[in-house]
């Protein structure tokens with residue numbers, strides 16, 4: 001999987017209330033959620049972000065509530081991937097489950113600047129900063145997660161298993 | 167090498183003799199929970215699977231508690247999705263407005279969780295049930311959908327941090343203060359992906375309400391679950407509530423921990439967490455004059471009878487400060503009735519507080535007390551993130567019910583002793 005795009009930078013401990021405030025949680029419509037993506041961290045983000053761009057953040061990205069609306073909003077806003085120094089547990093799980101590519105790389109998170117063009121090579125386990133000419137390692141997914149991702153997320157994976165049972 | 171309580175519960179539910187941290191397992195789930203925000207998404211996904219029936223209509227619990235009683239048309243539509251799904255599936259544990267409560271107060275109270283259970287909930291504070299010696303953790307809507315269909319869920323076995331709280335608690339110090347102090351010690355990601363096991367004589371002394379409060383906020387340190395050893399207090403709590411078998415697990419003496427943290431609980435003062443992270447907690451005595459506009463007493467963290475009793479002890483015969491709005495929200499209908507019978511509700515109303523039917527309401531900035539730009543609240547809830555209770559330029563300070571009640575009287579953040 002190769003993902004390339006321009007980066008938007010966020011800080012540490014970006015919580016799910018900042019990603020999609022609760023005042024917009026009275027809907028599950030991805031397009032509507034996308035309109036408010038990252039609103040309480042950067043109210044201009046949803047208006048600026050373009051299809052295929054990348055979010056880069058510090059540690060503990062997605063901490064707080066279990067709302068899946070958070071990765072859904074990011075994905076529906078057109079964001080191709082999130083790179084962070086680390087992810088909160090439920091966000092990590094939700095992102096994998098809905099098929100939003102996420103990459104844990106403290107090196108990348110520390111060095112990438114706003115507007116940098118980067119290319120993520122999931123198989124090789126590296127992120128190349130095309131603007132700065134730097135390369136950062138990224139941890140590969142454990143085999144079970146690769147299976148989930150290859151199936152297209154948790155539901156197709158479970159659907160396969162449910163069908164196998166009947 | 168022995169195992170921790172968390173590892174033992176996960177191993178049993180995965181049908182394995184032994185598990186180790188880092189291992190990915192597929193485990194049987196005793197109870198799966200959703201609410202009016204997370205379940206509609208889960209139900210959508212469930213339908214896509216083409217499965218007709220949930221794995222067990224007694225083990226899927228739906229509680230409309232966040233935006234209920236419905237705050238607007240969209241919320242009403244979401245709640246309706248739950249209601250109709252519950253009827254169609256014949257769920258025995260669907261709790262309607264007027265018979266409900268905030269999910270994490272409600273499930274233990276109704277005897278739906280017991281020691282040794284494995285519970286998942288599409289709500290991050292599902293970790294609350296660890297107070298009963300259960301493994302309970304928050305997941306997303308898609309995980310809930312998959313579990314509703316199969317009765318199973320995948321887990322990575324977490325490493326465990328052992329916390330040992332020594333000594334006796336100071337007056338007015340509660341579970342809330344212990345957990346805020348602990349989060350300030352390790353940070354909001356200090357237990358990321360990990361189990362937090364709470365032990366020591368200060369924990370043995372702590373009430374069940376205090377333990378629920380602590381387990382509830384494990385997620386605020388990034389924890390996967392918080393867990394307590396089962397003792398006679400736990401057994402007394404489940405007596406008359408839990409109608410089925412349960413199993414008590416204890417950590418082995420040679421269980422392995424990634425970290426052991428000793429805390430002198432006798433030295434901990436009532437805590438207040440400053441905006442905008444729960445880790446910004448400090449002693450209330452170190453806080454300068456901070457005026458407040460609103461106080462909220464309630465939530466899955468501190469909406470239990472004991473919390474209301476503590477608040478009432480301070481508010482009895484006093485008036486809420488003229489420039490403060492005090493909102494009190496009992497956690498469940500049963501707590502509401504008990505508080506009424508004990509005369510607590512009258513104390514609150516006489517003091518000038520607004521008392522609400524159980525709801526998450528202001529805790530997540532939903533309704534029932536949203537903050538305007540520049541306003542400041544002191545709240546017994548669990549998160550003080552930017553915009554959590556309203557306008558992105560409002561502020562939330564977190565504390566226990568004693569500091570909350572005292573602050574409501576004083577009009578500024580105050581120590582309990584100042585208001586009695």
Ligand code: SF4
Pocket residue numbers: 232268269270289291465466467525526529530547548
């Ligand atoms: S009271 Fe607050 S933290 Fe608890 S379940 Fe409701 S919204 Fe979540």
